[in-house]
Amino acid sequence: MKEYIRYFKWLYIILAALAGLFLLLQVGHWGTAKARNHQRTNTTCTVTERVFDKADVLTDKQEKKLRELISKREKQTGCDIVLITLKEPLAEFARMYEPNAASSEYVRVYAEQFWEQNGMGYDKPDGDGVILVDNYSREDDGKIHTYFSTNGRAFEAYYTEDIDRLLDNVYSCVERDPYRAYKRYVNTFYHDMLGWRTFHVSVPGSVPWAIGLISAVIFMFLNWRSRKGTKTTTATTYVAGGQPVFRVQTDRFLRKTVTQRKIESSSSGGRSGGGGRSHGGGGGHHGGGGRSR
Amino acid sequence: MIYKCKNCGGNAIYAPEKGRMYCPHCESEDSEEQNPDDSLERCVNCGAPLEITDYTSACKCQHCGAYLIFNERVEGVYEPHLVLPFRIGRQAAAAALDQEFSRRIFAPSDFMSAKSLQKMEGTYVPFWLYDYDADYDYAGEGTKVRTWRSGNTEYTETSYFDVQRRMNVDFNRIPVDASYAMEDGAMDLMEPYDYQALMDFAPKYMSGFYGEVYNQKAKELEERALQKARLSSEQLMQASLTGYVTMRAYRKNLKLNGRGEHYALLPVWQYFYRYKDQVYEYHVNGQTGKVVGVTPVSRAKVLLYAASVFAVATAACQIAVQILDIL
Numbered sequence: 001m002k003e004y005i006r007y008f009k010w011l012y013i014i015l016a017a018l019a020g021l022f023l024l025l026q027v028g029h030w031g032t033a034k035a036r037n038h039q040r041t042n043t044t045c046t047v048t049e050r051v052f053d054k055a056d057v058l059t060d061k062q063e064k065k066l067r068e069l070i071s072k073r074e075k076q077t078g079c080d081i082v083l084i085t086l087k088e089p090l091a092e093f094a095r096m097y098e099p100n101a102a103s104s105e106y107v108r109v110y111a112e113q114f115w116e117q118n119g120m121g122y123d124k125p126d127g128d129g130v131i132l133v134d135n136y137s138r139e140d141d142g143k144i145h146t147y148f149s150t151n152g153r154a155f156e157a158y159y160t161e162d163i164d165r166l167l168d169n170v171y172s173c174v175e176r177d178p179y180r181a182y183k184r185y186v187n188t189f190y191h192d193m194l195g196w197r198t199f200h201v202s203v204p205g206s207v208p209w210a211i212g213l214i215s216a217v218i219f220m221f222l223n224w225r226s227r228k229g230t231k232t233t234t235a236t237t238y239v240a241g242g243q244p245v246f247r248v249q250t251d252r253f254l255r256k257t258v259t260q261r262k263i264e265s266s267s268s269g270g271r272s273g274g275g276g277r278s279h280g281g282g283g284g285h286h287g288g289g290g291r292s293r
Numbered sequence: 294m295i296y297k298c299k300n301c302g303g304n305a306i307y308a309p310e311k312g313r314m315y316c317p318h319c320e321s322e323d324s325e326e327q328n329p330d331d332s333l334e335r336c337v338n339c340g341a342p343l344e345i346t347d348y349t350s351a352c353k354c355q356h357c358g359a360y361l362i363f364n365e366r367v368e369g370v371y372e373p374h375l376v377l378p379f380r381i382g383r384q385a386a387a388a389a390l391d392q393e394f395s396r397r398i399f400a401p402s403d404f405m406s407a408k409s410l411q412k413m414e415g416t417y418v419p420f421w422l423y424d425y426d427a428d429y430d431y432a433g434e435g436t437k438v439r440t441w442r443s444g445n446t447e448y449t450e451t452s453y454f455d456v457q458r459r460m461n462v463d464f465n466r467i468p469v470d471a472s473y474a475m476e477d478g479a480m481d482l483m484e485p486y487d488y489q490a491l492m493d494f495a496p497k498y499m500s501g502f503y504g505e506v507y508n509q510k511a512k513e514l515e516e517r518a519l520q521k522a523r524l525s526s527e528q529l530m531q532a533s534l535t536g537y538v539t540m541r542a543y544r545k546n547l548k549l550n551g552r553g554e555h556y557a558l559l560p561v562w563q564y565f566y567r568y569k570d571q572v573y574e575y576h577v578n579g580q581t582g583k584v585v586g587v588t589p590v591s592r593a594k595v596l597l598y599a600a601s602v603f604a605v606a607t608a609a610c611q612i613a614v615q616i617l618d619i620l
Contacts (some may be wrong), residue, residue: 003398011605018612208614212607216599223399223595229482229585235528237485240463244529248459256452263445
C-alpha cells in the first residue's frame with residue numbers, strides 16, 4: 001500500500017488540486033446563483049404559463065415540478081424559459097410564414113412565431129429568454145424535430161457548440177424519460193447562463209472515458225514486461241572534448257515563397273440563434289446548429 | 294599464478310573498497326607476492342582439478358577457494374593493454390541490486406523473499422575499445438515557415454536555406470565486449486564506464502575475481518563499434534540542424550577512420566537468482582554500480598495499477614471538463 005501511494009502520489013495530488021479548484025468554482029457558482037434575483041420587467045407579455053405539454057408526454061406532477069423549477073431559474077438567469085411539446089404536423093402553420101420552409105424548419109418557425117406573437121422575453125417583448133419546442137409528430141421526412149431558440153442575452157451567450165451540448169443533454173434521455181430531458185434543458189441553460197463562459201468548448205461525455213482508457217492501455221503496455229535497464233550513454237559519451245568540431249557550418253538563404261488562402265468562417269465559433277434536430281427518425285438529419293442521433 | 298600473502302601464506306586478493314591488495318586471512322595490506330607456478334588443469338595451490346573454458350583467464354578453485362590467474366592467458370597476445378579495477382565490492386554490488394529491486398514495483402511481492410541466490414561472481418569482461426576519427430560532410434536544403442493572417446486571408450511564407458556542415462569528431466574508446474558468455478545488449482547497457490580510472494594492466498587486479506580473454510578478435514567485432522560511432526555521428530549532426538521545419542539532405546558522407554583499438558578488462562558483477570523455477574541474471578557495473586537485468590512482472594499488480602490510472606485519469610478529465618464548463 002505504501003509503495004502504491006508513493007507511486008501515484010503526484011497523480012493523486014493533481015487530482016485533488018483539480019477537485020479543489022472545481023469545488024472553489026462551484027461554490028462561487030452557487031454564490032452567484034443565490035445572489036441573483038432578477039425582477040421581470042416585461043409587462044406587455046401576459047403569458048404566465050411556461051410548460052405547454054400539448055403532446056402529453058409529462059404527468060401533471062412532472063409539469064408542476066417543471067413549472068416550479070423554471071420559475072426559480074428564470075429569476076436566477078433573468079431569462080424567460082419556455083417548453084412546448086407538440087404532436088401535430090406543422091407544415092401548414094410554418095408555410096403561412098415561410099412558404100419555402102423545409103420540413104426540418106417547421107419547429108423553428110413555430111418557436112420563433114410563438115416567441116414573437118406572445119411578446120416573450122424577461123426584460124421586454126421579444127427580449128431575453130429561450131424556448132424549446134419538441135414536436136412528437138413526424139413530419140414528411142419521417143422525423144421528430146426539436147428546436148431550441150435563444151433570444152436577447154441568451155443569444156449573446158450561446159455559441160453553436162453550446163447549443164449542440166444542450167441538445168445533446170436533452171436528447172440523451174428524451175425518448176425514455178421526457179421529464180428528465182426537459183429538466184436537463186432548464187438546468188443546462190441555467191448553468192450556462194451563470195458560468196463565466198470564457199471557453200465555448202463542448203467536450204463529448206465519452207472523451208474523459210476514452211482518455212482514461214488510453215492512459216491505462218499505455219500504462220499497461222509500458223509495464224507489462226520488465227525492462228533490462230536504461231541506456232545512460234549519449235551521443236557525446238565517447239567524443240574527445242565532449243563535443244564535435246565543425247569546420248564548416250553555414251546556412252545560406254536561397255529563396256522564399258509566399259502562399260495565401262482564404263479562411264472559411266466556421267460556424268462552430270459563432271453565435272447562433274438556435275439549433276434544431278430530429279429524434280426518433282433513425283438519424284442522418286441535420287438542422288440549424290444541431291446534430292442528429 | 295597465484296598471489297600469496299607474505300605474512301601468512303594465504304591467498305591475497307584485490308579489495309575494491311580499499312583499492313589495494315589485501316589478505317582476508319591475516320588482514321595484511323599490500324603484502325602479496327606472486328607465485329608464478331601455472332597450470333590450466335590443476336590448482337597450483339591445492340592440486341585439485343580445474344574446470345575452465347577455453348577463454349577463462351582467472352577463476353576460483355572450487356576445492357580450496359584460491360583465486361588463480363593463468364599466465365598464458367594474460368601474457369603475449371592475450372595481455373590486456375588496460376584494466377579498470379573493480380571499485381564496487383561484493384556487498385556494495387548486492388546493496389545496489391537490492392535497491393534496484395525495491396524500485397521495480399511490478400516485481401511480485403514475494404520476489405525479494407522467495408528468490409534464492411544461485412551464483413555471484415565478479416568477472417573481468419574482455420572488451421575492445423576502438424578509436425575513430427569521424428569526418429562528416431553534409432549538405433541539404435532546409436525550410437523555415439512563417440504564417441500570419443491579414444483579414445480573412447492566411448499567408449504562409451516558406452524560406453529555403455542551403456545548409457552545409459563539415460563535422461569532425463574524435464571518438465575515443467568505444468567499447469564492445471568480446472565475450473560470448475555476456476549478452477551484447479546487457480553489456481551495452483552497462484555503459485558508460487569512467488575511463489579516468491583505466492590503468493595499465495597488472496595481473497594482481499584479477500586476484501579475487503573471474504576473468505576471460507577476448508573470445509573474438511578486434512577486427513571481427515569492429516562492426517558493432519562502427520555502428521555506435523555512426524549513430525553518435527548522426528545524432529551530433531542532427532543536433533546541429535535545428536530551427537528548420539523540414540530538412541532534405543542531398544549529400545551525406547561519413548568517413549570513419551580507425552585510429553586503433555585497445556584490449557581492456559572491465560569489471561562486472563554477475564548475479565544469478567532462481568525464482569519459481571526460472572533463473573534471472575543480473576549484471577552490476579563493477580565501477581559505477583549500474584544494474585542491468587530483467588525482473589519478473591506481476592501481471593495482477595500491473596492490471597491493478599492500470600485500473601487506478603484509468604480511474605484517476607478519467608476522474609481528472611471529468612473534473613477538468615466540468616471546470617471548463619463553469620469557466
